[in-house]
Amino acid sequence: MTLVDTDPRPTAAAPGPAATAAVRTTGLTKTYGGRTVVDALDLEVPAGVVSGFVGPNGAGKTTTIRMLLGLVRPTSGSGTVLGEPLAHPARYLGSVGAMIEGPAFTPALSGRDNLLVLARVGGLPTARVPQVLERVGLGARGDDAFRSYSLGMKQRLGIAAALLPQPRLLVLDEPTNGLDPAGIAQMRELLASFRDEGMTVLVSSHLLAEVEQVADHLVMIRRGRLVFQGSVADLVATQHPRIVLRTERPEDADVLADVAAALDWPATSAGGEVTVPLAAGTPDGEAFARAAELNRRAHGVGVVLTRLELERPTLEDAFFSLTGAGSGDVR
Ligand SMILES: Nc1ncnc2c1ncn2[C@@H]1O[C@H](COP(=O)(O)OP(=O)(O)O)[C@@H](O)[C@H]1O
Ligand SMILES: [Mg+2]
Known part of the structure; x- marks a missing residue:
């Protein structure tokens, strides 16, 4: 040089x-x-x-x-x-x-x-x-x-x-x-x-x-x-947080997913666990309010929860989802 x-x-x-x-x-x-x-x-x-x-x-x-x-x-x-x-x-x-x-x-x-x-x-x-x-x-x-x-x-x-x-x-x-x-x-x-x-x-x-x-x-x-x-903060903000719930009786998971869907919160049920994805950037307060509402509604239909958590993707999750690293499509 x-x-x-x-x-x-x-x-x-x-x-x-x-x-x-x-x-x-x-x-x-x-x-x-x-x-x-x-x-x-x-x-x-x-x-x-x-x-x-x-x-x-x-x-x-x-x-x-x-x-x-x-x-x-x-x-x-x-x-x-x-x-x-x-x-x-x-x-x-x-x-x-x-x-x-x-x-x-x-x-x-x-x-x-x-x-x-x-x-x-x-x-x-x-x-x-x-x-x-x-x-x-x-x-x-x-x-x-x-x-x-x-x-x-x-x-x-x-x-x-x-x-x-x-x-x-x-x-x-x-x-x-x-x-x-x-x-x-x-x-x-x-x-x-x-x-x-x-x-x-x-x-x-x-x-x-x-x-x-x-x-x-x-x-x-x-x-x-x-x-x-x-910035790193901007990257984390692009990722979707989610509420994850588990029901005491596995067969209740589908019921709970329907409860969420009735609230216009699309949910997926798999292996006895229900996942409710939230929009990227959803603040903690709003996410916790939704989790509480799901808990209330579950109780209302006689479904007992053994797990109720707000999951936020890590930086590593963001990297994998954006770049496909590790998923075998590296050329
Ligand atoms: N001189 C070159 N001729 C042909 N293909 C190349 C050449 N240099 C790099 N490539 C190809 O370009 C792609 C990107 O390579 P590279 O820039 O080295 O990626 P990275 O540094 O992110 O691992 C690879 O598929 C590589 O094989
Ligand atoms: Mg290189």
Whole structure:
């Protein structure tokens, strides 16, 4: 990546959200041999956040990232990174640090020497090397051979390399892939500290659980298409809560489902359990009022309940329902 002389030019005359996106795309598309692997993505990643870019394996995350970094040419669509057009990567790459699919380093060289080579090749000040080693927690291991590093240390050295140009945007492709829980926790802390220093971090993962605790913002894709982007709270709000009831006598479940239907609350009965889905975003108060009404009506028709619960889908549920992850349709 080239370090360009970045004069602080304002990106747009008008302030507001339009000026603050770190990444924005419109209709970003990539086809390989007639197959569309990234399909008309309209992305908007705000500046100054950790954005989790999630979707099952094969969803198109790496291809999207490659297009953002000028490594792959979009088939169609447009966009900006740090306010500069995708069509002119040289204008923004000097302010972007990236690690894609595991960094490539020379095994016999120390972490420090690997970084020194990269700094010299990239025309970056070698004085940055000890700073970035320290920054990723490799200060004490910088003189050990790369091949002696654990996977977590290798990933952190890759991040150190990405930090060399003092980027405003850090793009990390699956940095937690294969790490043990301690390594994932370390990575999370590192990403949060970059955000706290004012960097924007775009971090991909095929596992929501690996990024959900650190992500302020989420972008979810499935089969190349955007299925959600926004805050974690917004994502949870898209999901339908439900009331789940169990009757003392299994044969009463159908009676109870009819009672709910009579109230215009469509219900399903299966295996002695009745489920009443509620609209996405139904507040707790209203949901509890409905649960109480169902209890009253059940009592009225002589049906005794052994279970009455309000279930709210978890973030994981949302991920599975939106992306189809784990359901076998990953391509
Ligand atoms: N250079 C390429 N040529 C043909 N197909 C590709 C190429 N790169 C990626 N693909 C295909 O595009 C799809 C998306 O891949 P990728 O972007 O790597 O997904 P992810 O990173 O989400 O796992 C996959 O089906 C993959 O096989
Ligand atoms: Mg990938």
